Amino acid sequence: MIFVTVGSAYPFDRLVRACDAVAAAHPEQRWLAQIHEGTYDPTHMRFERLMDKQAFDAAMAEAEMIIGHGGMGTISGALAVGKPLLVLARRKRFGESVNDHQVSCAERFRAAGHLLVADDADDVGPLVERLRSFVPRPRRVDAARLGSDIGAFLATC
Numbered sequence: 001m002i003f004v005t006v007g008s009a010y011p012f013d014r015l016v017r018a019c020d021a022v023a024a025a026h027p028e029q030r031w032l033a034q035i036h037e038g039t040y041d042p043t044h045m046r047f048e049r050l051m052d053k054q055a056f057d058a059a060m061a062e063a064e065m066i067i068g069h070g071g072m073g074t075i076s077g078a079l080a081v082g083k084p085l086l087v088l089a090r091r092k093r094f095g096e097s098v099n100d101h102q103v104s105c106a107e108r109f110r111a112a113g114h115l116l117v118a119d120d121a122d123d124v125g126p127l128v129e130r131l132r133s134f135v136p137r138p139r140r141v142d143a144a145r146l147g148s149d150i151g152a153f154l155a156t157c
Contacts, residue, residue, distance in 0.1 A: 002019075003059045006034065007073060010036060012035075018121040033046070060077050065085070070087045076139075086115065086124065090102050112137060
């Protein structure tokens with residue numbers, strides 16, 4: 001199953017449309033999308049508007065791969081369950097976000113080998129094929145270094 005999520009805060013029709021188009025081309029693949037209150041209802045994949053935490057976590061765990069927006073909850077959730085993730089970040093120029101923080105966040109995680117990034121909605125289809133064989137690099141958090149960095153920052157305040 002491919003799990004598509006737009007997060008729990010806002011709809012993201014551009015991502016949902018792109019994934020629905022890919023689902024239409026791959027009817028043999030099972031899809032589940034969490035789409036929030038968007039204006040576009042997919043016709044080629046099963047969807048729910050919002051999922052409670054238990055259903056969302058179950059979908060993440062069951063998924064073979066995940067496609068989502070560039071939010072930290074989606075990114076950290078996919079990394080936590082070790083699933084390949086494809087991100088299409090919300091963009092300011094499309095009125096999907098107040099700034100391009102998801103773009104820069106997705107780039108950092110792509111550079112670290114944790115996920116794939118679609119720079120445009122048209123890239124989703126070809127990248128789904130790459131996602132099938134993509135193995136995300138596990139994320140290792142260095143808590144001691146993080147604590148030291150936070151302490152150094154606070155010392156300057």
